[in-house]
Amino acid sequence: MLYIAHDIVTITGPIFSPGFIEIEKERIVNLGSLNDLSAEKKRKAIDVSHLSIFPGFINAHSHLELTALGPVIPQCETNHPSFFTDWIRKLLLKKNSLSLEKIHQGIKKGIENLKKQGVVAIGDHISFNIDWAPVLHSGFKGKLFPEIIGVIPEIAKDILDRSLKKKKEHEKNSSKISIHPSPHSVHAVHPDVLDKIFRQNPPLSCHIAESESEFLYFSESGGSLVDLINEKNQPIKHHALSALDYLSKNKLDISRLTLVHGNYLTKTDHDLIKKNKLSLIHCPGSHRFFGHRPFPLFEYLQEGKIIALGTDSLASNTELNFLGELKLAQKTHPRVSLVSLITMATLHGAYALHLENQLGSLEINKSASLVGYRALSKDPFENPFLALQADLVLIDGQKI
Ligand SMILES: [Zn+2]
Incomplete structure (x- = not known):
């Protein structure tokens, strides 16, 4: 599963705007800037380019x-x-x-x-x-x-x-x-x-x-x-x-x-x-x-x-x-x-919660537990503060 988003806010690394995040089963297997994604992969991706994505x-x-x-x-x-x-x-x-x-x-x-x-x-x-x-x-x-x-x-x-x-x-x-x-x-x-x-x-x-x-x-x-x-x-x-x-x-x-x-x-x-x-x-x-x-x-x-x-x-x-x-x-x-x-x-x-090996940031091999909020502001960090609820929630790669 591959998502293309307005922003991918990793917390421990860079912010990719726009960016992609690739998930296999319950783990993150790749993420980065949209420029680094092949045209073929872009075609298969789920478009959430209206969302800023954060770790859950x-x-x-x-x-x-x-x-x-x-x-x-x-x-x-x-x-x-x-x-x-x-x-x-x-x-x-x-x-x-x-x-x-x-x-x-x-x-x-x-x-x-x-x-x-x-x-x-x-x-x-x-x-x-x-x-x-x-x-x-x-x-x-x-x-x-x-x-x-x-x-x-x-x-x-x-x-x-x-x-x-x-x-x-x-x-x-x-x-x-x-x-x-x-x-x-x-x-x-x-x-x-x-x-x-x-x-x-x-x-x-x-x-x-x-x-x-x-x-x-x-x-x-x-x-x-x-x-x-x-x-x-x-x-x-x-x-x-x-x-x-x-x-x-x-x-x-x-x-x-x-x-x-x-x-x-x-x-x-x-x-x-x-x-x-x-x-x-x-x-x-x-x-x-x-x-x-x-x-x-x-x-x-x-x-x-x-x-x-x-x-x-x-x-x-x-x-x-x-x-x-x-x-x-x-x-x-x-x-x-x-x-x-x-x-x-x-x-x-x-x-x-002693779960820093699985959660808390978007990194390869961590759990695909993430959340997306509407990208209303240019500053992605502002977007959860403008939201009444999340637009996308995944826990271990499963949409809820
Ligand atoms: Zn209490």
């Missing part, structure tokens, strides 16, 4: 199971530390009131929306006790992170055991998505079970330094998160300045850990991120919803941090819209270039 977008952090929930409380207008814990309480109440059927319908709707926008891979957090099949067989590439949660050791251990068992069962069927049980967050999992999860040394995804209440929990052993955990009658004392500091002090291997959010990082966190080349996932809509302190995206990118983009869930966002997240990031961070934002949505997303 990667939504590095979602909770598709919460799509049916919608925002559980109105967006925070003024940042106050207990907003986050109030939200958790309401979220748990509302989630428990939803039927499994509603949750599954929401997952399917979320998958459809993301595909329309040009997402080809996801990093999705999911509960152990709902059906994982709709996500695993969505056609997306990526990683599924069953969330291990529980400050009571027996509960957390039970969730981990069940998740590992379920993972084994699902792995009998092929899926483009691999499964990696991960801690929801450091403070929400009993230390013994946290230790067990990390000792397996898989790629992990974990909410880290998400809220001011988490920051206060570690730095002052105070705040509303301490109250919330104490309600479980299982007071845990983490002798560390932050979640990452805790993992590091306890010699847990963080080298394959992807950090979701990182909104309240400490000096030690920055050092650990640099030393271990850890990726961060920024979720612009969710960040705005919680009224967190400004995220220094421009500065972080200047320092060379790898920052991917995520939608987070609809429980803390106004819409499940990856293009909307890109547009919001552009509006909130006008100093960040469009090239950087698209790199976050592609190459950085691939790094965050």
Whole structure:
């Protein structure tokens, strides 16, 4: 299969305008400038000369199971530390009131929306006790992170055991998505079970330094998160300045850990991120919803941090819209270039999900997972920002 396009934006190499991309089965086998294509091949090509082609977008952090929930409380207008814990309480109440059927319908709707926008891979957090099949067989590439949660050791251990068992069962069927049980967050999992999860040394995804209440929990052993955990009658004392500091002090291997959010990082966190080349996932809509302190995206990118983009869930966002997240990031961070934002949505997303050998750029031998947007602007990087949805989406060479 051969496509001729207005632009082929490779991310790691040149932009070919106009260009071609040739696909065999699920891989890219050739790409380049249209001038270098023979007349015979040109005749056989599929003409998408109205499109700018990019590597497919990667939504590095979602909770598709919460799509049916919608925002559980109105967006925070003024940042106050207990907003986050109030939200958790309401979220748990509302989630428990939803039927499994509603949750599954929401997952399917979320998958459809993301595909329309040009997402080809996801990093999705999911509960152990709902059906994982709709996500695993969505056609997306990526990683599924069953969330291990529980400050009571027996509960957390039970969730981990069940998740590992379920993972084994699902792995009998092929899926483009691999499964990696991960801690929801450091403070929400009993230390013994946290230790067990990390000792397996898989790629992990974990909410880290998400809220001011988490920051206060570690730095002052105070705040509303301490109250919330104490309600479980299982007071845990983490002798560390932050979640990452805790993992590091306890010699847990963080080298394959992807950090979701990182909104309240400490000096030690920055050092650990640099030393271990850890990726961060920024979720612009969710960040705005919680009224967190400004995220220094421009500065972080200047320092060379790898920052991917995520939608987070609809429980803390106004819409499940990856293009909307890109547009919001552009509006909130006008100093960040469009090239950087698209790199976050592609190459950085691939790094965050440890899929950089397959995804994130258009290169020979990588997966033919790509997306095309109408070439309305001369600057191809502007085109996803002008689009409401994608005009062409391929995952592993298959049109969807
Ligand atoms: Zn999340």
